[in-house]
Amino acid sequence: MSEEPIIAIRGLRTQFGSQVIHDNLDLEVRRGEVIGIVGGSGTGKSVLLRTIIGLIRPKAGEIRVFGENLAAMEATERRRFEQRWGVLFQDGALFSSLTVAQNIEVPLKEHLKLPPALSDQLAALKISMVGLAANAGPKYPSELSGGMRKRAGLARALAMDPEIVFLDEPTAGLDPIGAAAFDELIRRLQQTLGLTVFMVTHDLDSLHAICDRIAVLAEKKVLVVGDMAEMLRQDHPWIREYFHGPRARAALGEAGRAEGDD
Amino acid sequence: MSRENVSPAGWIEWRDGAAGGSVVLGGPWTIRQAGAIERLLDRFTPPVAERVEVDLTALEALDTAGAWLVYRTCKRLGADGREVVVTGAREEHDILLREVAGNDNPCEIEPPTENVVVRLLAEVGRETVRLGHETRNLLGFFGIVMSTVGRALVNPRRLRFTSLVYHMEQSGLNALPIIGLISFLIGVVLAYQGATQLRRFGADVFVVDLIGVSILREIGILLTAIVIAGRSGSAFTAQIGAMKVNEEVDAMRTLGLDPVEVLVVPRVLALMITLPLLGFFADIMGLMGGALMAWASLDIQPSLYLERLQQSVTFWTFWTGMIKAPFFAATIAMIGCFEGFQVSGSAESVGRLTTRAVVEAIFLVIIIDAGFSIFFAVVGV
Numbered sequence A: 001m002s003e004e005p006i007i008a009i010r011g012l013r014t015q016f017g018s019q020v021i022h023d024n025l026d027l028e029v030r031r032g033e034v035i036g037i038v039g040g041s042g043t044g045k046s047v048l049l050r051t052i053i054g055l056i057r058p059k060a061g062e063i064r065v066f067g068e069n070l071a072a073m074e075a076t077e078r079r080r081f082e083q084r085w086g087v088l089f090q091d092g093a094l095f096s097s098l099t100v101a102q103n104i105e106v107p108l109k110e111h112l113k114l115p116p117a118l119s120d121q122l123a124a125l126k127i128s129m130v131g132l133a134a135n136a137g138p139k140y141p142s143e144l145s146g147g148m149r150k151r152a153g154l155a156r157a158l159a160m161d162p163e164i165v166f167l168d169e170p171t172a173g174l175d176p177i178g179a180a181a182f183d184e185l186i187r188r189l190q191q192t193l194g195l196t197v198f199m200v201t202h203d204l205d206s207l208h209a210i211c212d213r214i215a216v217l218a219e220k221k222v223l224v225v226g227d228m229a230e231m232l233r234q235d236h237p238w239i240r241e242y243f244h245g246p247r248a249r250a251a252l253g254e255a256g257r258a259e260g261d262d
Numbered sequence B: 001m002s003r004e005n006v007s008p009a010g011w012i013e014w015r016d017g018a019a020g021g022s023v024v025l026g027g028p029w030t031i032r033q034a035g036a037i038e039r040l041l042d043r044f045t046p047p048v049a050e051r052v053e054v055d056l057t058a059l060e061a062l063d064t065a066g067a068w069l070v071y072r073t074c075k076r077l078g079a080d081g082r083e084v085v086v087t088g089a090r091e092e093h094d095i096l097l098r099e100v101a102g103n104d105n106p107c108e109i110e111p112p113t114e115n116v117v118v119r120l121l122a123e124v125g126r127e128t129v130r131l132g133h134e135t136r137n138l139l140g141f142f143g144i145v146m147s148t149v150g151r152a153l154v155n156p157r158r159l160r161f162t163s164l165v166y167h168m169e170q171s172g173l174n175a176l177p178i179i180g181l182i183s184f185l186i187g188v189v190l191a192y193q194g195a196t197q198l199r200r201f202g203a204d205v206f207v208v209d210l211i212g213v214s215i216l217r218e219i220g221i222l223l224t225a226i227v228i229a230g231r232s233g234s235a236f237t238a239q240i241g242a243m244k245v246n247e248e249v250d251a252m253r254t255l256g257l258d259p260v261e262v263l264v265v266p267r268v269l270a271l272m273i274t275l276p277l278l279g280f281f282a283d284i285m286g287l288m289g290g291a292l293m294a295w296a297s298l299d300i301q302p303s304l305y306l307e308r309l310q311q312s313v314t315f316w317t318f319w320t321g322m323i324k325a326p327f328f329a330a331t332i333a334m335i336g337c338f339e340g341f342q343v344s345g346s347a348e349s350v351g352r353l354t355t356r357a358v359v360e361a362i363f364l365v366i367i368i369d370a371g372f373s374i375f376f377a378v379v380g381v
């Protein structure tokens, strides 16, 4: 694979005051893959996601998305690039004063001069694509369950037909059945739309089911990147604990045991 | 395939063919072009033919918005009973087209709106019922707070002393500059306005009576109460509301702490102690503002001002103002806390209830003030 990575982070350093979160962090994300970011609580997974999408300014290092250094860009040009990705925050972050359909139309109305009828149709299409019933469209976020809010948030993230979607713990707070359905949804959309998915997660089932590669965040950097088999071979104590712990064995089933024994 | 180097616009055209003809789509059909393509489609009227081929060979890029437009075009062509055949779709485009076709479920964008008159009536009814409930709950809350305050005063160990002092600093000490400034300026304005009116009657010196009586009886304390309602009443709602959203209040209950005792009593007592003090400060600053202006514009020397003040102001002029302060304080603090406890669910309701707390507190303060005026008129002070 000689293709240029869609996201390339080099020598990233982020800190809040004197608290260093990332130091000399490198990571590459390939076009069209699902990459899962794992790490202990407070290791800076969410901060990494927010830094890539430009909500937090890095202290040093370079982040290239679509081959461009976004930090060096003019604000207007940057905004054009930002339309090429979508973000699903934890719990959806839907605008509470707008209905689900209106939430999806926000980016459409803001960035494109679409005829109103067409933007309504596209909103309905997105609602259906994320597996929400049509009657969810005119509902307000407070009238939805947690799982439905996440789906609606995903629909809004997909409104502009982005090339990358960033997901922050998409299955946290969902029941196991809802979480599995959400995993499947992400996988299906990723394949039909040809998306690149950058997913922060704690969910071993998600990692196993839909991630092509896994990046482990620890000691302020990305320790290893690789597929599940590679994770199971690692010797680092935290990684061993994470992927060989009782929950991991339950989630990975046969695969975990077979790989773990050699 | 990057999106930059595709040609800028999608197109559609009709080509006559052997069995009917074909609609040829080309260029990028993506969300960025969707508006322009939609306008093209509006003007596109293919000739009548039995069989139509939709040729996608020339399509350069396709996303879900474009796929939706392609799908809709096919649907429209087929609606008149034509046979529609899609050809030349690339594999990834075909996947998208099938995805879109499977998700043709139109939905409403907004909830249905009722008739304006019906909505108005319903709104009035709902608000009336809410007001009734709220008044009852508020009275209940006043009762609970009063009994908790009583218990705390009987048994001072229940009093959260640190919290009390903290809130006295926040709502009392820190409010000194703004209250002082506003009262001083009101004193200045009162003196100036009074002077211009009274001079016409040659009754210049009565401006001192005007300032003394109005500031001490009404303005000083009322102004202080209104500023504190905006400053501290709202803060109480926001603080308790945020704790409610974070389920901190529930956590407190499960740990055996009484939220009224921990959160409300210190705030109520802090305000009941500081508001009279702030009111006194406002009185003094108002009188000083008046003195300055009387001196500057009417040439009433400070010594004359003081002398005149002592004649016009009695013991009761001062106390009729001061007596009201603790009542105002209790009202503001309790409404602020009460509305904080009404917060439920979202952060949005914190904002709504904060506004409501301030409006209700100011409203009630003025009602109480009017009540006191009537009372003082009846007893004759």
Ligand SMILES: Nc1ncnc2c1ncn2[C@@H]1O[C@H](COP(=O)(O)OP(=O)(O)O)[C@@H](O)[C@H]1O
Pocket: A016, A021, A039, A040, A041, A042, A043, A044, A045, A046, A047, A048
């Ligand atoms: N805006 C902020 N200001 C200061 N510190 C922050 C901020 N956001 C995150 N942090 C700190 O950064 C660290 C990493 O946070 P986060 O990325 O949210 O962790 P996680 O990996 O669990 O998502 C935490 O220690 C947190 O306290």
Ligand SMILES: [Mg+2]
Pocket: A045, A046
């Ligand atoms: Mg996080």
